[in-house]
Amino acid sequence: MKVSTKLFNQQQVQKFSKLNEDIQALQNKISTGKNILQASDDPIGAVKLSGLNQVNDRFSQYAINADSGINRLNIADTSLDSIVNLMVRSSELALQAANDTFGSADREAIALELDEMKNEMFTIANSTDSSGAFIFGGYHTKNQPFEKDSLGRISYVGDRGTNSVAVSETRMVGTTLDGG
Numbered sequence: 001m002k003v004s005t006k007l008f009n010q011q012q013v014q015k016f017s018k019l020n021e022d023i024q025a026l027q028n029k030i031s032t033g034k035n036i037l038q039a040s041d042d043p044i045g046a047v048k049l050s051g052l053n054q055v056n057d058r059f060s061q062y063a064i065n066a067d068s069g070i071n072r073l074n075i076a077d078t079s080l081d082s083i084v085n086l087m088v089r090s091s092e093l094a095l096q097a098a099n100d101t102f103g104s105a106d107r108e109a110i111a112l113e114l115d116e117m118k119n120e121m122f123t124i125a126n127s128t129d130s131s132g133a134f135i136f137g138g139y140h141t142k143n144q145p146f147e148k149d150s151l152g153r154i155s156y157v158g159d160r161g162t163n164s165v166a167v168s169e170t171r172m173v174g175t176t177l178d179g180g
Contacts, residue, residue, distance in 0.1 A: 058169075065165035065173075072129050072175040079127045079135065086117050086124075122146060122154055125179055136179035139163060145179045156180050 029035060036042050036049060096102065097110045125146045127135045137145035137158035145158035156179050164172040 062167050066167045068129075069165050069167065069173050069175040072133075072135060075127055075129055076135050076177055079124045082124050083121055086121055090114055090117055118154075122148060125154075133176075134158070136177050138176060138178035138180070141176060 025041075036045050093110045093114055097107050102110075125136055126144050129135060133141035134143070134145050137143060139161035140158050141163060143157070145156060146154055147157050148154050158179050160178045160180050161176075162174040162178060163176040164174050167173050
């Protein structure tokens with residue numbers, strides 16, 4: 001059997017063509033930094049990569065949820081600290097007002113300060129996070145939890161629920177407090 005020059009040349013051209021395709025595929029992988037450009041490159045690896053991308057997306061969402069929860073709880077903590085400070089100050093004012101040496105003008109000044117403290121507590125009790133959700137409304141995060149009527153009385157109109165977010169597959173963390 002005699003191998004002709006034409007057949008030999010055709011085989012060499014096919015081999016060079018295949019080598020050029022392989023080089024082009026390697027250059028594409030190098031330029032993109034990805035080992036799998038198409039599912040046909042590595043079907044099993046592509047399935048694994050898809051699953052890993054889903055897990056990565058889920059963990060990213062858990063991180064976002066945790067950050068959001070931390071921010072909301074920090075706002076709640078700061079608000080409660082402010083209310084504690086106001087309560088301590090109101091206790092001090094009540095003791096001062098009970099003193100017999102204070103006159104009616106002094107007691108009136110104390111009453112004005114207590115009224116301002118009540119308004120400040122009202123504002124703190126209706127604290128919101130960066131998205132505008134109320135911290136102390138329970139499940140009702142879009143509605144103001146405390147309302148003041150025409151007589152100045154404050155009432156709680158939220159509910160007793162607590163919103164939670166997932167921070168892992170098995171862990172939920174509460175991010176709101178009910179004002180009741």
